[in-house]
Amino acid sequence: MTLTALPHRPPTTVAPPRPALPARLWHAAGPALAVYAGALVLHLALLAVMITRPGRTLTDRLTAWDGRHFLEIAAGGYPDAYTYTPDGELTGNNLAFFPLFPMLVRAVHAVTGLSWSAAGIVAAQLALLAALVTVHRLVSRLRTRRTATATLVLLAAAQPMSLVFFMAYSESLLLATAAATLLAAHRRAWPAAGLFAFLAGLTRPAGVAVVAALGVAALLELRRERRLLPGPVAATALACTGTPLYLWWVGRRLGDADAWFTVQQAGWGTRWDWGASLGEFLLRTLHTGEGWVPVSVAVLVLAHLLGTALAIRRPGWPPLAVYGLTVVVLTLAQSNYYHCKPRLLAPALLFLLPAADALARARRGTRIAVLGGASLFGCWYGAYLLTAWPYAI
Template sequence: MTDLETRVVPPHAPLLRRAAPALLGYAAVRALGLVALAVWSAARGKSAHTLLTARWDSLWYTRVAELGYGYEVRLPNGDVHSNLAFFPLLPWLERLLHAVTPLSYADAGLVVSLLASLAAACGIFAVAERVYGARVGICAVLLWAVLPVGIVQSMAYSESLFTALAAWSLYAVLAGRWVSAGALAALAGLTRPVGAAVVAAVWTAGVVSFVRERSAARAQGAHEEGHAPVWRRALGMLLAPLGAAAYVLWVGHRTGKGPLGYLDVQAGWRNGFDGGYAFARFVAAKFTSIPSALAGVGLITGVALLIWLYVICVRQRQPVALLVYTGVVLALALCASSYFGSKPRLLMPAFPVLLPLARALARPRTSRSVLVTAALAVVSAVYGAFWLNGSGPP
């Protein structure tokens, strides 16, 4: 154990106290990003507040919170963009906060996202600390904060809320709190379609634990363990898919198209799962000129880096719940058939893929780790301000 861990993170301190250095560092990085965005936006005559609360998906969430479901846009090419594509938990929270405070629906969404991002940072710390120790936990949170598209964590989007629920569900799995894991997975399933990744993690970890315990009991010639722990695990697995299943079935009923009605809604947005074929064509199309070819090389490099990091996660024997969760998030993000500009933010919840980098960042002296993180934070802040004032996260 390092001196830093001994001094800052007493082994028996409450989790929130142990996570305090990570949360303070995270808040500092995000504050830097918001300051950079405000300065850049003012220089361009734009409103940073508008960029954070009233563009792209945030507008759709706000409309659901204010008016409910049923709004759609019909495009000239025949596509139908329905707000049924957006899962309900974030709009519900926006509506609740608007009802109990003077905040507008848009500002309520911003507050929910900011609070959720802190909860996500704490959850990421809890997961990383349990697997690799407190120092790696701090580094994992800071790496998540300095992602190039980290500014999305401060927008009225659902990424922060989903990551918070996913991280705490995974932590509950690692801690053997199966009912909590299932309940949080159900809430994650009410937040984004990728909630399926959390459900898969809970189910896989539950099945693996059943098999291991049964095998151990047979090897020792012992009777099965008490029914209560097994019952709680089964209940957690039962709860996990209820959120996503309830919303998907409700959409199917509302559209009159049965259980697969939600897929039709997504098809109206030209979004689906094609195994990565459309994304591969998108990347290949970049190699038509030298400037766009550089972008194509960058995309290929980024995908290769993600796959390489995931392979390292497997080799380092991360818990099966983390591996399954990360694998499903990566697959759903990279193999979606549309909205290629959204892929960076869709990959943001795959935080376990950062753990190999966090372990590497935790090895040097604290001063070196701080310098590296500070440099990355500046780059992330500048890029986030540039990105959000430009193409931004569709």
């Protein structure tokens, strides 16, 4: 009797059960939802307490200043001519504001039937929620999940002027489109990356930072593959059309190719000056020490520069560094109102990562204490500028 060897079969392995859908959703969006809810409650509570002037409400404050321009565009569209003062002097108008956020407000108004003010606030909340979820996923891929959660708290509550993300402003939408672009590029989902970068270009002038970041990501991909790939090239080409398309439309509407720049400078005095006005502001303010808001803005600008420098020194993913650095340069190298600088820097993201990394390594008690104290200050600072400070933010 001969024994016939049976064929060798590898041991079977049973794949671990896939988590239920609610668990997967919470893992993906839970930290962002929790941070959003906590930051929203803290922002609104402090803002409500600090509103003391008669006739002012939470809705009024959350739609103040630039928010009113966005709501006017959503409700009535853009003007079709230059605007002049009663003395015949050229002034700014709503054409200075890019169209994507008003389009979102109009969509929310059409779907929900809310008032224009409420629709503007809701639109900002939707954009912020999308931004926080996407930022958490992006930073989790680039760093750790703990760093990502700390980044969300710093972003939505602790950094001064984080309140702007909850207002009817377009910063939350810029952050959402920027984070979505970077995440899609990191995953090599080039059609999505190109689309989101195109939308960023229609959101704010700083959308060019998103386009630059996508361009760097595309170059890295071409270099890695050592051949010309249609995906990255097409995505970058699409991204480059967003801002020029709106500028062209404004120029065609007013019959002047430089119309948008003319409106912007006439209304807000914004021009490229290589940081000369900022340098003068910092030297004057730090020398005299006059005024709580000027001094605090000067300190915050320096803190942003320090955080950005520390982030760039650490090896990381170049497109994120390009995005953050470009936002910082665009904000600080132009001659606009100094008290708007913290708001314009808020979506830069990059400068928060060194602090988030340090907090992720700290003990749990230390992390909670630091983030809690910083959030109280950040939310208070935004509420102060929105209630006691008489000028636009």
